[in-house]
Amino acid sequence: MSWIRDDAGAAMVTTLVLAPLLLVVLAGVLQLGALRVAAARVRAAADLATLVAVNDQDDAELARSGTLRLAADAGDVAREYFARELELSAPLLERSATEIAAGADVAAYASAPAIDTRTGARYDRPTLRLVAEVPVRTPVFGALILRPVTVLHVVALSSPR
Amino acid sequence: MPLLFSVLEFGTALERWLAQDAATVQAARYAGEVGGDAPQVRAFLAEELRAAGIAPDRVSVEIVPSRVGWREPIRVSLTSAYPVTIPFLFSTSVPLRSSAISRGELNR
Numbered sequence: 001m002s003w004i005r006d007d008a009g010a011a012m013v014t015t016l017v018l019a020p021l022l023l024v025v026l027a028g029v030l031q032l033g034a035l036r037v038a039a040a041r042v043r044a045a046a047d048l049a050t051l052v053a054v055n056d057q058d059d060a061e062l063a064r065s066g067t068l069r070l071a072a073d074a075g076d077v078a079r080e081y082f083a084r085e086l087e088l089s090a091p092l093l094e095r096s097a098t099e100i101a102a103g104a105d106v107a108a109y110a111s112a113p114a115i116d117t118r119t120g121a122r123y124d125r126p127t128l129r130l131v132a133e134v135p136v137r138t139p140v141f142g143a144l145i146l147r148p149v150t151v152l153h154v155v156a157l158s159s160p161r
Numbered sequence: 162m163p164l165l166f167s168v169l170e171f172g173t174a175l176e177r178w179l180a181q182d183a184a185t186v187q188a189a190r191y192a193g194e195v196g197g198d199a200p201q202v203r204a205f206l207a208e209e210l211r212a213a214g215i216a217p218d219r220v221s222v223e224i225v226p227s228r229v230g231w232r233e234p235i236r237v238s239l240t241s242a243y244p245v246t247i248p249f250l251f252s253t254s255v256p257l258r259s260s261a262i263s264r265g266e267l268n269r
Contacts, residue, residue, distance in 0.1 A: 022164045029168050033175040040179050044186045044261070051190065052264045056232065081262065084234065088260040 024144065031140035038092045038136045039152050045085030046156035050128045053078035054158040058110070067111075068160045070126045075108040078130055082106075086134070094135035094149045104132035125159040163250045174243045178257045180213035181220070181239055185259040188224075189237040193263035197235065198224035206239075215241065229265035236262045 056077065058069040071077070083101035090097055105118065109127045116122075116129060134152045142148025188206045195202060202224065207217035220241040229235040238260040246252040 026164050026167055030171055033171060037175055037178055037182070040182060044182065048186060048190070048261060048263060052193070055193075055264070055266055077264075081234075081264065084262045088262070 027140045028144060031138055034092075035136065035138055035141075035150060038089065041089045041092070042086070042132075042134045042136075042152050042154050043156075045082055045089070046130050046132065046154045047158075048085055049078045049080075049082035050130050050156045050158035052081045053108075054126070054128050054160045057160060068126055070108050070110040070128060070160070072110075074110070074128050075106045078106050078108075078128055079104060082130060082132070092136055094137050100132060100134055104130055106130050123159070125161070127157055127159045130154075130156045163247050166247050167250075170245045170247060174245060174255055174257070177213070177215060177241075177243055178259070181210070181215060181241060181257055182259045182261075184209035184213060184215075185237055185239050186261045188239075189235065189261035189263040192224055192235050192237055193229065194266050196265060196267035197229045198227040202237075206237075229267075231265050231268040233265045234262050235265060236260060 053074045054070060056071040056074070058071050061067060061069040079101050082104060083097045086093065086097035086100055093100065107116065107118065107129045109116070109123050109129070112123055112125045112127070114123045114127065116127075118129075118131065132154050134154060135149045136152055137148065138150045139148055141150065184206060187209055188202055191205055192198065192202045203222065206222060210217045210220060220239050223236075223238040223240075225236050225238075226233075238258070240259075241257050242254040243257055244252070244254050
């Protein structure tokens with residue numbers, strides 16, 4: 001056992017102890033990065049879905065009174081496009097994009113002013129609000145901290161101008 | 162040393178992926194606004210990519226369909242390759258793919 005007391009032995013023991021630890025840190029950092037990309041994509045999906053939905057106006061109301069009012073199908077359009085956007089990141093998701101979009105809380109406040117029944121916020125313009133819980137696969141976190149799925153909470157608001 | 166470089170290389174790759182994703186979303190919105198694959202969309206995309214430190218000529222862009230009608234979906238997809246080099250271990254190229262869908266806003 002004299003090898004354990006010389007420098008080479010000490011270096012080997014240090015490497016054997018530190019290498020697995022550093023590998024775990026590396027895996028955790030990569031998973032955190034992937035989660036950040038997933039979060040950015042989910043946020044962009046919600047933003048784009050609500051933007052697309054409010055870009056279409058109630059033409060009859062606009063012609064009649066000159067005021068902006070959301071189209072009658074704005075909520076359905078937001079949900080449809082949220083599903084389409086999420087579908088592009090399907091491998092990252094724990095559930096199907098359609099299921100996640102179907103479970104989203106989408107509220108269309110076609111005319112202003114309005115009070116959000118969920119958040120209590122007051123809207124001075126017609127507003128479309130989307131709130132969703134998006135479960136994302138995090139297999140490395142599953143192995144390290146028993147959390148194979150991380151749920152991202154996303155809120156998006158859009159108003160026409 | 163390879164572990165340290167792995168963290169740095171993958172961190173840079175993720176940062177570039179996020180920038181490419183953001184540019185794709187903006188381009189999809191713009192493509193919906195102008196009605197499809199117009200030169201100004203390509204120019205806007207090139208500018209956004211350049212601002213993020215990505216060479217536009219190394220990114221493949223697909224806009225489908227090339228002309229979009231009112232309320233029709235339009236998809237913008239970007240693909241690029243990010244070279245990853247980990248000293249003493251390996252060199253490879255990681256494909257970065259970004260897509261976004263918007264809706265045609267031009268009522269022709």
